[in-house]
Amino acid sequence: MMKHTVIYDAAGTILCVMSRPVLADGWKPAHSLLEGQFALEVEEPVDPDGYFVDRGAVDVLKEKQPISATVDRPSFRVSEGCVITGIPPGSYITIEGNRTQIDDGMVELTFAYPGRYSVRIEAFPYLPLEVWLEVTP
Secondary structure, eight states, X not given: OEEEEEEEETTOOEEEEEEEEOOTTSOOOOOXXXXXXXXXXXXXXXXXXTEEEEGGGSSEEEEOOBXXXXXXXXXXXXXXXXXXXXXXXXXXXXXXXXXXXXXXXXXXXXXXXXXXXXXXXXXXXXXXXXXXXXXXX
16 A cells, blocks of 8 residues: 655645555654645645645645636737737746746737747646747748
C-alpha cells in the first residue's frame, strides 16, 4: 500500500507529489517543508499540471479547468490584427518568447510580418491555452 503527499504553496500551486510505502510498524519517513509550503495527504497520486489545492475550501484538491478565452479571428492580414477576450485577470500571454501580464481580460494583437504565431495564455489555477494565429500579407 502507498501513501501520497502533495506539497503545495500558499497560492495552491502543487510543487511536487511524493509517494511512499506504508510501513507495517506505522513509522513513516519525515519530510521537511520550507517556509510557505504545506502538505496534504491524498489517496492517489495526482498530476501537478492538472490539479491545484484550494486553500479557501480547506485544502481540497481540485482539477484545473481550461481557460475559455476567445480569439475573434485566428487568421488575418498584417494590416488587421485580432482580439482575444475572456482572459482571466492576472494571466500571462507569451508570443515568440515574450511574456506579458494581462490584467483587463482582453488583448489586441498585431504583427509586423506574415507567419504562423503561437500564443500561450497561462493563469493559475487554469490549464494553459495555446492558440495558433495565421498572419497573411
